[in-house]
Amino acid sequence: MFLxxxxxxxxxxxxxxxxxxxxxHAHPPPRRARGHGPPSACAPHPVPLRFQNxxxxxxxxxxxxxxxxxxxxxxxxxQEAEQAFYQAFERADLPAMMSVWADLPNTVCIHPLGPRHxxxxxxxxxxxxxLSAGLRLRFTITExxxxxxxxxxxxxxxxxxxxxxxxxxxxxxxxxxxxxxxxSGWRMILHHASPAPRAAEHGRSPSLH
Amino acid sequence: MFLxxxxxxxxxxxxxxxxxxxxxHAHPPPRRARGHGPPSACAPHPVPLRFQNxxxxxxxxxxxxxxxxxxxxxxxxxQEAEQAFYQAFERADLPAMMSVWADLPNTVCIHPLGPRHxxxxxxxxxxxxxLSAGLRLRFTITExxxxxxxxxxxxxxxxxxxxxxxxxxxxxxxxxxxxxxxxSGWRMILHHASPAPRAAEHGRSPSLH
Numbered sequence: 485m486f487l488x489x490x491x492x493x494x495x496x497x498x499x500x501x502x503x504x505x506x507x508x509h510a511h512p513p514p515r516r517a518r519g520h521g522p523p524s525a526c527a528p529h530p531v532p533l534r535f536q537n538x539x540x541x542x543x544x545x546x547x548x549x550x551x552x553x554x555x556x557x558x559x560x561x562x563q564e565a566e567q568a569f570y571q572a573f574e575r576a577d578l579p580a581m582m583s584v585w586a587d588l589p590n591t592v593c594i595h596p597l598g599p600r601h602x603x604x605x606x607x608x609x610x611x612x613x614x615l616s617a618g619l620r621l622r623f624t625i626t627e628x629x630x631x632x633x634x635x636x637x638x639x640x641x642x643x644x645x646x647x648x649x650x651x652x653x654x655x656x657x658x659x660x661x662x663x664x665x666x667x668s669g670w671r672m673i674l675h676h677a678s679p680a681p682r683a684a685e686h687g688r689s690p691s692l693h
Numbered sequence: 694m695f696l697x698x699x700x701x702x703x704x705x706x707x708x709x710x711x712x713x714x715x716x717x718h719a720h721p722p723p724r725r726a727r728g729h730g731p732p733s734a735c736a737p738h739p740v741p742l743r744f745q746n747x748x749x750x751x752x753x754x755x756x757x758x759x760x761x762x763x764x765x766x767x768x769x770x771x772q773e774a775e776q777a778f779y780q781a782f783e784r785a786d787l788p789a790m791m792s793v794w795a796d797l798p799n800t801v802c803i804h805p806l807g808p809r810h811x812x813x814x815x816x817x818x819x820x821x822x823x824l825s826a827g828l829r830l831r832f833t834i835t836e837x838x839x840x841x842x843x844x845x846x847x848x849x850x851x852x853x854x855x856x857x858x859x860x861x862x863x864x865x866x867x868x869x870x871x872x873x874x875x876x877s878g879w880r881m882i883l884h885h886a887s888p889a890p891r892a893a894e895h896g897r898s899p900s901l902h
Contacts, residue, residue, distance in 0.1 A: 602838070627809070631871075631873070633842065633843070634842070634843070638845065640809070658803050658808075660869050660885045662840075674847065674869065678806065678885070680808055
């Protein structure tokens with residue numbers, strides 16, 4: 485009745501470029517789950533999906549007659565929602581970012597060293613501030629750890645971030661991302677991010693606990 | 694078939710003292726859930742449970758004939774496991790702390806500003822280091838946000854910490870604690886903690902995202 489998977493794969497989810505060509509599905513999109521039943525498919529080793537941003541022009545020869553609305557977007561898997569999250573971040577696209585988030589009062593977002601934002605209004609304001617800062621970031625996601633049941637998915641990842649115009653990589657970020665299956669597919673309900681210590685600091689005792 | 698609850702209550706879970714007298718159940722213990730079926734009871738406003746540490750002498754007039762082993766401990770609810778987690782922390786009791794954690798390879802522990810520890814060996818080593826440092830900490834847990842389905846429970850809390858011998862409170866810690874229902878009851882599978890900014894810093898832009 486319940487499906488439980490726990491996956492740890494260290495392969496990078498490469499996000500080489502943000503152009504639409506690279507972001508089209510490399511594999512046929514899975515059937516989209518609706519309702520609160522068990523997901524229709526949970527591959528033991530899910531292939532990272534490429535998310536095609538409906539807010540961007542498509543190179544597809546058969547365009548849809550009218551552009552998709554943010555509220556129409558469904559993410560068939562937590563991985564697809566996560567892909568959309570980081571792509572919205574890379575593109576500094578606030579509507580796309582907010583399309584990933586569940587519109588629930590229990591959503592929580594904690595940016596690195598930041599306070600806790602709860603609920604859509606606070607979370608959207610925090611992303612507006614971040615995404616309007618003019619930085620263009622590129623994410624390489626590694627050390628992915630997925631734990632999932634029928635309605636909740638817990639992803640622990642390392643975000644390796646490079647900013648346009650900066651030579652080196654930034655401090656990696658450790659993130660816990662949680663998704664919930666809703667009528668409209670999987671949506672993010674929590675993003676908790678914190679800076680990883682640099683390699684030389686790994687041996688130090690944690691100072692705050 | 695699936696039970697979904699989302700609870701946000703800001704009432705403090707008061708942990709006034711770590712002595713056994715205060716820690717006895719103020720309410721009858723709930724029936725313990727076994728197996729991977731839906732929990733037998735999910736109160737919409739769960740009463741914080743007092744966890745009686747089996748490693749400590751009990752004032753109960755009818756002691757059990759032999760002391761409970763760590764492996765025997767079952768936590769009937771995620772709240773009960775969380776109570777045990779913070780009490781083990783307060784008591785610097787490593788066996789009690791590790792009794793809360795699931796013995797699974799996908800467990801993850803990220804201490805404030807610390808690296809990611811994965812799996813029981815790494816997690817136990819990190820707690821051994823912290824709990825042997827000689828600090829006695831007292832936790833008041835506030836801003837609790839619980840999201841739970843049949844097999845997973847996500848708790849977001851604020852840890853307000855006072856150390857014995859220190860006059861002021863430490864920097865509050867924002868924690869995401871995740872529990873999984875196993876054959877042996879609810880066990881922690883993730884603890885992700887990060888320092889909250891001080892009140893005066895709340896208006897600052899997040900610097901790392």
